Amino acid sequence: MYDLTGFQRDLMYVIAGRDEPHGLAIKEELEEYYEKEIHHGRLYPNLDTLVDKGLVDKGERDRRTNFYTLTRRGRREIEARRDWENEYIDAE
Template sequence: MYDLTAFQRDLLYVIAGLDQPHGLALKEELETYYEGEIHHGRLYPNLDTLVEKGLVSKSSKDRRTNEYTISNRGEREIETRQKWEQKYLSDSITT
């Protein structure tokens, strides 16, 4: 996961949190978080990168719509990232 961009990492997290989302659902979710438009030219190449890296699986819902699911490798990468983040955040954040 260390070689992903922040956008790709956010995209991976959203895919993991939704049930077989399609591209437009991902786009809408990210637009809410980023408070701005996510262009197709940004979204789909980054989705393809996640698929190529084996972090996400892509399947056809119909002729025009693809669905995305987190792969086992993607889940492991997220877990590793969360442990790494927690290592640094647990001591610095107080409630």
């Protein structure tokens, strides 16, 4: 996960927290968090990068709608990232 951008990591967290979200749902979630518009030209190329890296699977709900899920590797990467973060952050 060290070679991902913060935006790509955020995409993975949103995908992990939802049940097979489609692109628009991911976009809306990040727009709420970032408090600004996320353009399609930023969203979909980054999702494709995560798919290409084997961290996210892309499925087809219908001809116009894709959904996204984390791969087993993607889940392991998130867990490893959280473990690393916890070394530096005191949760108490």
